[in-house]
Amino acid sequence: MLHTGTVTGVVDGPRLLDAVDIARAALIEDGHRPGEHRHAVAEGEWAAAHYFDADLIGYRGWQWCVVVAGAPGSDEVTVSEVVLLPGDGALLSPSWVPWSKRVAPGDLSAGDVLAADPDDVRLVPNQIDTGDEFVADPDEIAQISGALGLGRKRLLSREGRDEAAQRWYDGDFGPGSEMAQAAQFPCCTCGFYIPLSGSLRAAFGACANEFSADAHVVSAEYGCGAHSDMVAPKGEGTPAFDAFDDGVLEIVAVSAGAGADDPDGRS
Structure with a gap:
């Protein structure tokens, strides 16, 4: 959520921390209903961030942040940004974990397909692929090749x-x-x-x-x-x-x- 604009008012560098009404007006103009003003933090000499409670369903503990800015010799307060940020105790979604790293032992069931990555460090390419390692005659050399793993395309690294x-x-x-x-x-x-x-x-x-x-x-x-x-x-x-x-x-x-x-x- 981004809001930019200029609101006329009296400004003096440190007094940006007192621009609570201007910050609240920016939220209301964007269609939000800000709660109690919690605090303001100076963000450099000519900018300040104001924090308000966010009364939104599903966003417990979150807060609105309105960044206001000014300039030397100007009587204008510029609303630079309006964002919704998590506060202390905010309800957050878990950190994103790729699907390939979420699979756990025991997850595989009948009909599932779980292919090893081409660069899986647990596997290395084999030397040859005879394709006949399971012939019926036990005297065939292919039987020995199969026992050594020579009939498989990849082996355990x-x-x-x-x-x-x-x-x-x-x-x-x-x-x-x-x-x-x-x-x-x-x-x-x-x-x-x-x-x-x-x-x-x-x-x-x-x-x-x-x-x-x-x-x-x-x-x-x-x-x-x-x-x-x-x-x-x-x-x-x-x-x-x-x-x-x-x-x-x-x-x-x-x-x-x-x-x-x-x-x-x-x-």
Whole structure:
């Protein structure tokens, strides 16, 4: 919202701070209904900004700002600008975030398309594209090429690998998780642990235990109570209490006519 114009009046440099009525008149002329005048701020020797409450629906805490100006030897006050500005406690919209940076893990659903950027640092171009890495004959060289990633146009870069490794290491299936801290043995010694191939083999694998982290990538240092070497507790009862023999209970028959004054059923 911009308003420019000239309003005649008596002006003296410092007295621009007192030009409240002129600033208010500029707002009214623009069709606004200014509220209480809050304060004025000098903006140099020959300019001042006046702030008024803005009584607008949806703009709680905002304020009108009217900039007035003058010149030496002139009896005119020039209204330079009228703007709506947020004040203390103003209701503001969130900072703009590009769509590509708003996507979060778990947002992708069936039918959605999420293409990696051509310059995605997590990916690098591959050397060749054979197009036949999944042939039926296991003796074919294409099978070896597919295992090495030679059948793909793009491969994971060092940055992409390092980001994934750090994310997995710091996540729910890393050595710092509550489950891992309470475990007796690490995953790298478990029979359900399937190591990854390539450079991440020494640090990560997949869990094949359906009662634990099944199908998740886990750190070799992760662990849980379902380790393949875990020994079941022995003995009867719980570790805190001995087994209770209910055969020692004595069954006492109570007559139907027994009352509160005769608990043993005697008349």
